[in-house]
Amino acid sequence: MSTVKVITGNHAASFGARDSRAEVIAAYPITPQTQIVELLSEFCADGTLKAKFIKVESEHSAMAACIGASAAGARAYTATSAHGLALMHEMLHWAANGRHPVVMANVNRAMGPPWSIWTDQNDSLAQRDTGWLQFYCESNQEVYDTTMIAFKVCEQVLLPGMLVLDAFILSHTYEPVEMPDQELIDEFLPPFDPPYKMDLKDPHAFGALTTPEWYMELRYLIQEAHEKALVKVREVEKEFGETFGRHYGPLELYRCDDAEEVILIAGSTASTTKDAVDIMRKEGRKIGLARIKLFRPFPNKEIRDIASRVNKMIVIDRNISFGNQGIFFNEIKASLYQTKHTPPVYGFVAGLGGRDMKIDDITGIVKQAETCNIEEILWWGVKL
Amino acid sequence: MFVEVRWHGRGGQGVVTASELLAGAALAEGKYLQAFPEFGPERMGAPIKAFTRISDGPIEIHSHVYTPDVVVVLDPSLLENPAITEGLSDEGKLIANFSGTPDEVRKITKFMGRIYTVDATRIAMETIGRPIANTCCVGALVKVTGLVALEQAENQIRQMLESKIGKKGTDANIEALRRAYNEVRS
Structure with missing residues (x-):
């Protein structure tokens, strides 16, 4: 049986990552996102979620750790907001260009100065050209649902994805969120099984120097993956709707x-x-x-x-x-x-x-x- | 039904917890709900607000609450603050943690609608042993508005508090809720 909890948008993101069975979580706290990783760290500590929680000294390192985990074949997750996202910028390119399907929640918060902790969309939209998928959510339920939708789509096209929720209006607002049976979720979202991964028995080079002879082809493939992602989003959202009864669409x-x-x-x-x-x-x-x-x-x-x-x-x-x-x-x-x-x-x-x-x-x-x-x-x- | 409740108190008094408690009880009754704090930093002792929306149908609106139907004041020292009655029409209800009568609150607030008082700080001291008025104020609100059943609020307190503060503290909070429910004055 599914359960309904009254939770904040931040905790909807945490539960979404838990029920998507994230395996590595690396994050750095920032208002108004902190509660997302706070709850995930509790899930990791009490064994509710069998994941490795990596404490890092910055958002840049958080994304670097997620990229490493993803390259090794783990389902990696992080969350951030505004200036934290900006600090990640270099690594955002690395995640997409390296084709690592990391999923991240970004709480939309205005960029300073002047210092602000309230919502607007400039932080995430400034990352438009990094190669990440971006999903904008409207309710806490959608934040929860989109976490597993994002993992499923991203892992199929080998691109990272960002789900976006408004600061306070969703992040700190309590709404009812329905969480389906884990068995059904597991059927919808099978374990991450990348075609290539860092494996001592089957070694590959990742992100090596590429001359002008092939760089452009790799970019072509990313664009092709985005075009495929659009088709996948439609398909996966349809499947999600048929399985769980909630349909959003692009x-x-x-x-x-x-x-x-x-x-x-x-x-x-x-x-x-x-x-x-x-x-x-x-x-x-x-x-x-x-x-x-x-x-x-x-x-x-x-x-x-x-x-x-x-x-x-x-x-x-x-x-x-x-x-x-x-x-x-x-x-x-x-x-x-x-x-x-x-x-x-x-x-x-x-x-x-x-x-x-x-x-x-x-x-x-x-x-x-x-x-x-x-x-x-x-x-x-x-x-x- | 679409009801908006605004909670006033000070940081650390459990204002947000009260808004969440009412929301959880409403969910258990099959209603739609939303609860949120005033957006921004919260400091211990500073005046803060929280909000609960309860409805028979899905709630789409995501803006602030400007015209509440019910205002609950957890801290009597805030009654002189004009923010208490802002947007509250004479059709609305004001519930105050106050040891005196509703008429005395009317003199302080100049509010012309219905006023209810409950000596929540005293009840909290006698039951919980600390001046935490939030569960009392929920009890008074349940009696005055009938938004949720008393037992639903009791269940919700148990669900929210027992794992955090243990059975004894939870029982004391439920006792506080019931006493406030019975002792609220109009």
């Missing part, structure tokens, strides 16, 4: 069937947006939500599908690429270039540094999109 559509306009957003604000959509629907507005769960690989097909059915797209970014625009906004526009049906796309930057995103903010943004100038960056709620 782009989750909410009330989009007859929608004339659609809001695109990632993270926990998407769930608040569902309530906002319900309210606007009651007022007769044909509006829907397309929640971006998967950022890398980017679900271009799904984005183009929904674009072809609506007259207006409103993207809400809890991030900004300085000197240009919101990052999801840019990605979505690029996705639509030279497609047959390209509706106007409005990009709003909102909720940076944990500024609360209320139902009123969402309905306000939709209203402002009726009259605003599409050529400009649309800042929402800035007091300047």
